[in-house]
Amino acid sequence: MIKMEGINKCYRLGGENIHALSDVSFNVADGEYVAIIGPSGSGKSTLMNIIGCLDVQDSGSYKLAGTDTSKFSGRQLAKLRNTHIGFIFQGFxxxxxxxxxxxxxxxxxxxxxxxxxxxxxxxxxxxxxxxxxxxxxxxxxxxxxxxxxxxxxxxxxxxPQIILADEPTGNLDTSTGAEIMDIFEKLNAEGKTIVLITHDTNIAARAQRSLSIVDGRIGFEAQEVM
Amino acid sequence: MQSIQMAFKSIMGNKMRSFLTMLGIIIGVVAVVVLVSIGQGANQSVSESIQKMGTNLLSVNINMRRNNPINLDRVNEMRRLEGVAQASPVSNSSGTLKAGLNQYEDGSIIATTPGYDVIRNYSLKYGRFITEPDVNNRSFVAVLGQEAAEELFGSLNVVGESFTWKGYPFTVVGVLNEIGTSMIGSGDNLIIIPYTVGERLFQRKGISSVYVSAMSADNVSIAQESLTSYMDRLMVGAYSSTKYNIYNQTTALKTLNTATNTLTLMLGGIAAISLLVGGIGIMNIMLVSVSERTREIGIRKAIGATRRNILSQFLVEALVLSLIGGLIGLGISVLATRLLEPALEMTLNISPSIAALSVGFSLSIGVIFGLYPANKASKLLPVIALRHE
Incomplete structure (x- = not known):
């Protein structure tokens, strides 16, 4: 479903170049439930924005459902966001x-x-x-x-086939957060591909698989036992 | 269809901003439409009052004291000139008239000949006008305006009554119909006496002013030409043309029109400034709301809106706001001119071209500054637009 290879992304912040993502490569299979975990400033939101086609990478290739998005026009990207991706933000x-x-x-x-x-x-x-x-x-x-x-x-x-959630429980208390997480599990059970970003290991533990991201690099990939 | 729906939702959802935007347009439109219509109304009322005096009226003024060749016979000759219908010499004075215990000081005493009533479009309510024998015999008779008759005798039907001026007794032979006030003052304070009597009592010899009426308004220039050549023939010698001048109402009308057009232009200028200020108001509100709207655009793009979707929504929004504002402005203008009409004593008409111009101007300001932030924001990557707080 998601196939990323050698993704790089730089930001200029206050005259300084910040390397948000360097050489990120990973795959997400159809129907998978993946958590991306990392501390703040690790580049996980940037990665999520690129997956959700809200942002474009500087280099590298990103294939969504088999199509290369890097050559897409604004109009095509809008259509992709509209029909293929459901994006859930931390701030709603x-x-x-x-x-x-x-x-x-x-x-x-x-x-x-x-x-x-x-x-x-x-x-x-x-x-x-x-x-x-x-x-x-x-x-x-x-x-x-x-x-x-x-x-x-x-x-x-x-x-959409993919649900992307950027710290969906970040602004919520624990019990409401848990209710939200139940919804994601239900959706995954119905066959949706889910990618979730969090800094909370407990939440990441509920996913089938979690990826860790530190300083813009994918650290380790752990298969979740559940 | 969708963009129209969303535009209305957006307008209703932010009533304060919508109201302020419309207010700018309303003020601009009202200022332009009302001020220009006042200017045009003034123009029209000036033209009308001149036309009331007669557009076929000419006057010949002679600037010579000695050797003035113009006398009553010459005036009679003028009557036979091409294009001329009537000619009468006029000489003015003022003074205190007495009838019994009543005194009248505001009168305008005019010495003239028969025909002056025709030239000035005066008609008689009672009695008759000055006649040829009155002039020849130096009869002490007078025709009164209504105000003069009222003040001296307390009534209008006063033919046969008498009053004195400078100790001379005058008999009233006629009373004029009401003339009304024009720009040059009341017309009802006249005391018209035979020219020859005036010559004696005013202690003024010779004719310095002759009122002439042309056959019709179209004949004014023919009459003027024939009068000019006649006067040139009489006044042979150096500077002959500086010794008299001929003045016609059409020229006066043109001069006054130029003046009132300047007035209209000035009012229009002031109005244009308020339209501009209104436009800047619109601009301000549109630009101030840019950050809020940028985020909104970010959200809309994130869930699949294309740039075209965004732009058409904002275009419709700006169009609807400006159009409603413009129409409300026009409505208020109509109301304001109706209210101002009696106060200003003039007919105020809203010129369609000015109305269209002002509404069009505010419409374009609204659209330009409504679309400007939307266009800027719609070009951003969704992630950047979303980061706007």
């Missing part, structure tokens, strides 16, 4: 002016799905994450855990 990134249902509908709007069908699919996605009774609430009227569930519903609604 919901639109505050829209209610839960409208937030979840957004990816379908950009797909050109008709209103009636859009509504139905968004309602379904919200029921999956257990928010059927909160559809008309705005993000500010929801708790952190509920907001993250809306974000998960938004990631699911377009039925």
């Amino acid at each position: 990134n919901l639109l505050g002016r829209l209610n839960a249902l409208e937030n979840v509908e957004l990816p379908l709007i950009y797909q050109g799905v008709r209103r009636k069908q859009r509504r139905q699919r968004a309602e379904e996605a919200l029921s999956i994450v257990g928010l059927a009774d909160r559809m008309k609430h705005r993000p500010s009227q929801l708790s952190g855990g509920q907001q993250q569930r809306v974000a998960i519903a938004r990631a699911l609604v377009a039925n």
